[in-house]
Amino acid sequence: xxxxxxxxxxxxxxxxxxxxxxxxxxxxxxxxxxxxxxxxxxxxxxxxxxxxxxxxxxxxxxxxxxxxxxxxxxxxxxxxxxxxxxxxxxxxxxxxxxxxxxxxxxxxxxxxxxxxxxxxxxxxxxxxxxxxxxxxxxxxxxxxxxxxxxxxxxxxxxxxxxxxxxxxxxxxxxxxxxxxxxxxxxxxxxxxxxxxxxxxxxxxxxxxxxxxxxxxxxxxxxxxxxxxxxxxxxxxxxxxxxxxxxxxxxxxxxxxxxxxxxxxxxxxxxxxxxxxxxxxxxxxxxxxxxxxxxxxxxxxxxxxxxx
Amino acid sequence: xxxxxxxxxxxxxxxxxxxxxxxxxxxxxxxxxxxxxxxxxxxxxxxxxxxxxxxxxxxxxxxxxxxxxxxxxxxxxxxxxxxxxxxxxxxxxxxxxxxxxxxxxxxxxxxxxxxxxxxxxxxxxxxxxxxxxxxxxxxxxxxxxxxxxxxxxxxxxxxxxxxxxxxxxxxxxxxxxxxxxxxxxxxxxxxxxxxxxxxxxxxxxxxxxxxxxxxxxxxxxx
Numbered sequence: 001x002x003x004x005x006x007x008x009x010x011x012x013x014x015x016x017x018x019x020x021x022x023x024x025x026x027x028x029x030x031x032x033x034x035x036x037x038x039x040x041x042x043x044x045x046x047x048x049x050x051x052x053x054x055x056x057x058x059x060x061x062x063x064x065x066x067x068x069x070x071x072x073x074x075x076x077x078x079x080x081x082x083x084x085x086x087x088x089x090x091x092x093x094x095x096x097x098x099x100x101x102x103x104x105x106x107x108x109x110x111x112x113x114x115x116x117x118x119x120x121x122x123x124x125x126x127x128x129x130x131x132x133x134x135x136x137x138x139x140x141x142x143x144x145x146x147x148x149x150x151x152x153x154x155x156x157x158x159x160x161x162x163x164x165x166x167x168x169x170x171x172x173x174x175x176x177x178x179x180x181x182x183x184x185x186x187x188x189x190x191x192x193x194x195x196x197x198x199x200x201x202x203x204x205x206x207x208x209x210x211x212x213x214x215x216x217x218x219x220x221x222x223x224x225x226x227x228x229x230x231x232x233x234x235x236x237x238x239x240x241x242x243x244x245x246x247x248x249x250x251x252x253x254x255x256x257x258x259x260x261x262x263x264x265x266x267x268x269x270x271x272x273x274x275x276x277x278x279x280x281x282x283x284x285x286x287x288x289x290x291x292x293x294x295x296x297x298x299x300x301x302x303x304x305x306x307x
Numbered sequence: 308x309x310x311x312x313x314x315x316x317x318x319x320x321x322x323x324x325x326x327x328x329x330x331x332x333x334x335x336x337x338x339x340x341x342x343x344x345x346x347x348x349x350x351x352x353x354x355x356x357x358x359x360x361x362x363x364x365x366x367x368x369x370x371x372x373x374x375x376x377x378x379x380x381x382x383x384x385x386x387x388x389x390x391x392x393x394x395x396x397x398x399x400x401x402x403x404x405x406x407x408x409x410x411x412x413x414x415x416x417x418x419x420x421x422x423x424x425x426x427x428x429x430x431x432x433x434x435x436x437x438x439x440x441x442x443x444x445x446x447x448x449x450x451x452x453x454x455x456x457x458x459x460x461x462x463x464x465x466x467x468x469x470x471x472x473x474x475x476x477x478x479x480x481x482x483x484x485x486x487x488x489x490x491x492x493x494x495x496x497x498x499x500x501x502x503x504x505x506x507x508x509x510x511x512x513x514x515x516x517x518x519x520x521x522x523x524x525x526x527x528x529x
Contacts, residue, residue, distance in 0.1 A: 082461070086508065108468045111460055111478050122461065129465035130508040145508060163469030168490055171467075174503050178465060182505060190469060237470040237477035 002139065002185065005102035005157035006074035007046035009307035010280075011186065011215045016273060017280030018301050019076065019188065019217060020292045021048035022068070024059035033059070033067045039289045041073060043296050045304055046103055048076040048188070048282070052083065055115025062096050069100045076159060077101050080109025085125040086134070086145050093138060097154030105159040105188065106131040129182045132160055136183030158183060162216075163190035164201035165240035173204035176214070186215040188282040191232070194240040195271055202275050211277030218272040221284045222291060223261035226250055262291060262298070269299040308337035308428075309401045310435045311344060311421040313352065319397070320359055322418045326394040327366065330386070331356070331420070332408065333373030334400035341435055343421050344399025346373040352399065352420060377404025383411050390415055425457075443513030443520065449506055451492035458485030464506040 001008060010017045020040050025032040040047050047068055051061040065075035077096045079089065093104065108128045112120045126134065134145050135158050142153040160179050164172050176187065192198045198218070205211050223229045226249045233241035245264065252260045265283075272278050281299075285291050296302050313319075323329055331353045339345030353369045360367040370393060374382040377400035390396065395416045398405040402423040409417035425437040440457045446464065447454060456462045460478045467486030470477025474487040493499045511517070 108461055108463060110470070113478050124462045125511065126508045127461070127463040127465050128468075129505065133505070134508065161469060166467070166469045167471050167473060167484070168467075168487055171490055171502055178503050178505060181503070237472045 003102045003155045003157040004100075005046070006307055007076070007103055008157040008185070010045045010305055013305065013307060015305045015307075016301065017046075017215070017217060018044045018283065018296055018304065019046045019048060019280065020044040020283045020285065020289070021050060021076075022064065022289065023050050023053060023287065024061065024064040026056070026058050028059065030067050033064045034071065036289045037068045037071045037073055040292055041071070042304060043293045043302065044283070045280075046074040046076050048078055048105060051078040051080045051107070051109065052115070053078075053110065055082070055110050055112040055117070055120075057116060062092055062101075065096060065101045066099045074103065075101055076103035076105050077156075078105045078107060079131065080107045081124055081126050081128060081131055082109035082112065082122050085123050089126070089131065090134070090138065090144055093135060093154050093156070094150075097156060102155070103157045103159060104135055105161065106135065106184070107161055128160060129178055132158055132179060132182040132184045140183075157185050159186045159188060160184045161190065162187045163238045164192075164198050165190055165194065166238035169201075172201055173208060173210070176205060176210055177208060180210055180213045184214055186217060186279075188217045189219040190238060191219045191221040191284060192268060192272065193232075193245050194242050195268065197240060198272075199275060202277055206277050211279075215279040216277060217280040217282040218269075218275075218278050219282045219284060220265050220268050220272070220295075221286060222258075222265035222288065222295065223249060224258050224288065225261075226257060228261075262295060265295055266298040269295070269301070273299075308340050308426070309403075309423060310341045310425050310427045310437075311338050311401055311423045312341075313343055313348065313399070313421050314419070316355060316359070319352070319420055320356070323356065323367075323395060323397060328368045328393050329395045329397050330370045330372055330389065330393045331397045332377070332386070332399060333371075334377045334398075334404050335373055336376050336378070336400075338400055338404075338421060339373075341429070342433075344401075349373055349399060352397075374400075377401075378407050380411075383408055387411075441514070442509075442511070443517075444510060446506065446509075449501075449504070450489045451496060451498065451501075453485060453489045453492055455485055455489065458483075458488065460485075464509060 022036040049061045049064045052058055061078050065077045068075040106128045112122050137143055139153055142150050162176050229246045232239050249257050269281050283292050331349050333344050333346050333349035349371050353371050376382050390412050397418050397420050398408055399420045405419045426439040427435050427437040430436050437457050442456050455464055459466050460476050467484055471484040476482035476484045
């Protein structure tokens with residue numbers, strides 16, 4: 001084992017893993033995190049904590065992870081390279097490991113133009129692949145980026161994101177190969193609605209044996225409404241929402257659309273489980289954490305394995 | 308070249324409001340090529356400033372002049388006898404030119420009439436785009452001749468990010484994804500396999516992060 005991560009143990013055992021996420025609040029109230037944590041307790045194996053997602057200022061991922069850890073959950077520290085240089089990043093990694101965080105997700109982060117502080121300066125001292133490489137060097141070689149010794153090194157299970165639907169499509173598998181070579185242990189993908197395209201990507205992944213090098217957790221997000229589906233399709237960069245999804249939601253009464261969204265999500269998970277090389281699912285129920293339990297149970301993934 | 312564009316008139320007018328006698332000083336280098344601060348623009352700006360003063364019922368005396376370069380001693384020397392007769396110099400050069408003129412005439416305010424935007428190229432008449440951020444450590448040989456530092460909105464050395472869509476950047480659809488260009492170029496060079504070469508974390512100390520920079524060539528020094 002590379003870390004004390006529960007997620008790593010579940011995956012190593014060959015169980016189909018389930019992760020979800022918790023978006024921190026735009027305020028200083030720890031209770032918000034505790035409530036979301038309670039909704040996810042025993043329902044998933046690990047909980048990602050987003051890092052100022054969409055470049056909107058929120059409670060720090062590290063502090064939120066600390067709160068979840070205190071509740072006995074296994075948090076995944078999301079870390080974007082937008083806001084911190086290598087000094088701050090390595091410092092935060094040491095701090096997170098010191099308080100018992102076992103997982104990190106290495107991301108470049110949304111550009112600040114999307115957020116509530118579009119006039120901010122960005123950092124991008126490194127990119128997500130360089131971050132993977134840096135965390136691996138810290139963990140396995142016990143060295144900082146400049147080569148100085150770390151005593152003791154942070155033992156983190158290293159994750160990254162992959163978007164099988166972004167352009168150009170032809171480098172989407174090579175890009176995963178690049179992340180694997182840099183030392184990533186697990187991948188959480190962008191939300192999957194276009195299963196055919198995802199299967200095409202997975203075939204490319206299997207052809208290169210990448211599914212044997214990294215655990216791939218397929219990302220899903222339940223749709224709450226037609227409006228949300230249209231927003232995801234048209235406004236979120238790199239998101240592939242086929243028209244059939246929108247049509248299916250439109251096909252039921254307005255008050256039943258959220259329920260239909262959950263149903264689609266569960267069916268998607270069931271189909272994803274059949275795909276060779278998919279090791280788990282990552283359920284991103286955006287500000288809808290209370291529905292994760294229903295989805296996990298509906299997909300037959302409950303109870304979670306004891307490890 | 309260095310690309311710049313003139314500041315809004317209101318900002319320039321506010322800047323020169325205290326003065327009745329100024330030099331509007333153009334530069335015949337980059338800012339002439341990008342039509343921001345050459346001899347022609349000196350004439351246009353001076354005329355506009357005179358007119359606006361007139362409308363306010365005040366007068367202004369403007370000396371129009373353009374130097375070969377504002378970033379070289381020998382040219383700045385040409386205005387030495389002229390400068391003390393004026394209250395301010397309104398420079399239409401890039402930020403380097405404005406500062407270099409100011410260093411020569413410490414007792415006279417030297418004001419910027421243009422915003423210095425970037426090091427770039429003329430793509431079409433009246434259309435300039437950025438190509439270089441002067442990071443001091445060129446990687447163009449690794450990325451198919453297209454610069455990830457200046458052309459990727461996140462300066463990713465191992466891009467693209469997940470926000471690349473239809474060849475466009477997530478920041479806005481007017482921006483071409485720099486990594487899309489790199490990949491296309493690698494393909495046309497028959498070098499797409501180079502995409503998988505990991506580019507290590509960059510040494511930014513040669514960029515502005517290392518503090519104000521200088522280049523010293525001992526072989527050329529007098």
